[in-house]
Amino acid sequence: MAIVEAHDLTKVFNGRKAVDSLDLEIEEGEFFGLLGPNGAGKSTTVAMLSTILRPTRGTVTIAGYDIKRHAKEIRRLIGVVPQEFGLYDELTAAENLAYFGKLHGVEGGKLKVRIEELLRLVQLQDRANDLVKTFSGGMKHRLNLVVGLIHEPKLLFLDEPTTGLDPQARLAVWELIKRFQSEGVTILLTTHYMEEADYLCERVAIMDRGKVIALDSPARLKRSIGKLEVIEVKARKVTKKVLNELRKLKGVRKAARTTEGLRVLTPAANEVMARVVTLASFAGVQIDSLNVAQPTLEDVFIKLTGKTLRD
Amino acid sequence: MKVLTIAGKSLRIFFRDRMALFWTFAFPLLLITIFSLAFSGQDSIDIKVLAVQQDNSPTASAYLDALDSILTLERVEDVADAEAQVLDGEVVAAVIIPPGFSSGEESARLVYDESRGEFANTVVQIVDGVTRGFFGLQTPLEVESVHGAYKRWNPAQQYVPGMGIMMVLMIGGIAVSSRIINERKAGTFKRNLLAPIGKLSFSGGEILCGFLVGSMQVLVFFGVGVFVFGLEIVGSILLVALISALVILLGVGLGLLISAFTRSQEAASGATQAFVFPASALAGLWFPIDIMPGFMQSIAKVFPTYHAMNAYQDVIVRGKGLLEIAPSLAAVAGFVLVFFALGLLLFKWEA
Known part of the structure; x- marks a missing residue:
């Protein structure tokens, strides 16, 4: 009831x-x-x-x-x-x-x-x-x-x-x-x-x-994220410009800045990871760590709105 | 350099707060203007004294004109009426020019209210001085004092009710409004609203608290007045209690009203003072109203404090009864109703 x-x-x-x-x-x-x-x-x-x-x-x-x-x-x-x-x-x-x-x-x-x-x-x-x-x-x-x-x-x-x-x-x-x-x-x-x-x-x-x-x-x-995978990037100096560039990368469905760096939603994590590293090195962004993570409710929010809960 | 940064931020916030600017600059200027107006440009002392002229000779007229150049004489026809007004506390003194004054058969009479203390003595000295100036050493003036139950002037009869009204309004206004503002800030107001109680329970609780605090204040003020300063209450103590109850409600109503349109303790305190100071100084709470210019005495009547003070003095000094002070009580009660109605109407109930 x-x-x-x-x-x-x-x-x-x-x-x-x-x-x-x-x-x-x-x-x-x-x-x-x-x-x-x-x-x-x-x-x-x-x-x-x-x-x-x-x-x-x-x-x-x-x-x-x-x-x-x-x-x-x-x-x-x-x-x-x-x-x-x-x-x-x-x-x-x-x-x-x-x-x-x-x-x-x-x-x-x-x-x-x-x-x-x-x-x-x-x-x-x-x-x-x-x-x-x-x-x-x-x-x-x-x-x-x-x-x-x-x-x-x-x-x-x-x-x-x-x-x-x-x-x-x-x-x-x-x-x-x-x-x-x-x-x-x-x-x-x-x-x-x-x-x-x-x-x-x-x-x-x-x-x-x-x-x-x-x-x-x-x-x-x-589970509603479906076949998308989540790349968790711990990085510093992630500017809005870098984020916009990242969103244009092939295979990136959604990306958002977090307090620790970035979260990227993609159907092909292994391919996209390499592209993210390349973009970061050109943009002068220092990556501390990079890994494929389990989806969270934050990722659901990113998928639906393109931003994080802290934005 | 952090000090400068912090000071700069605080100054910016201050100059964006219109209420703070008003209380800091405009309000003191307003007070300065009011008091400057009240006590400046006086060619003669604006003290009202009654005059009964029963001798229509040029000498009598010239003598009264001489008095009128310093005091403010108001002509009345009847001697008994003039004496009754003095005894009643309406005026401080009356000059009576009897038939036969100009021929030297009779002296003028100055009837004054002895219970008005130094103020009355000043009037006697002025009349005596003018008379000596007019007639020389052989002054045809008999000075006669009258008084109500109070034979002697006691400053407590002015300052216990006067300061009492002022402080009850001040504390009522500031405390009630600050409590409500603090409740809003602390989030307890929201929690009170979330309880299954009516809105009137919340405001009623605040009103009751304010009333009890005000009652304690009045008891302390009058207790000290009676037992320390020898204040004698000639009339009914119940009437003093009734007047006090209205004054306390006036203070609580003021606080309720102020809490409806102020959002900080500073603003609430400033708004209370903006009302209480002029309402005290201009309505005879700080000093007898008789020494103020005529137009300021008229302005005084717009303040509830004037009517409250009148009611107190009528009961304490002149022993008047309920019917006689009813108009003053009605005036104060009217203000109480207006304050409460506006306060409750404008009160913002959403947390």
């Missing part, structure tokens, strides 16, 4: 479509991802689904409730972990949880037990009575995650939950999020990290410029 149903969901800001005719169904208990670069419309989608932003057009129901008519009922069912810390620095960790718990109608002994449970879950039980302003960034991150769970929501929105974290901290958050799902919570995650969507999500909708351009399980999305 679908817990989220969105049809023709559209949001226009100053004449620009931030979300454009989005159709979406998320099943109860599913771990669903919205993957796309910054500005793709992921956060605007979450804002509309979570009732705090009125759509310009379209309909949304959450667990059968219409977002325009039953916002209050929906807010009882959902939890949201915003991208920025929504915490009161001048309150303690326990006070923050208690405050948001009470706003959601959790009171008394039940609230006390839930606070202890959640603080234990994020290993902050020893800091329960410390002011949040004394916390490190990582601790605030963990607390921010569980504030959204204080009222045991059926549907949890995680908006870019690991942005700004180092790889180790990111891994810890991923494990934590997986535990949320194992408690039966439906999760909608927005991210621009393809590894995150790949590792956590059962289904992923890839968004670009307000539209869903692909929707499937990560495995099937990767």
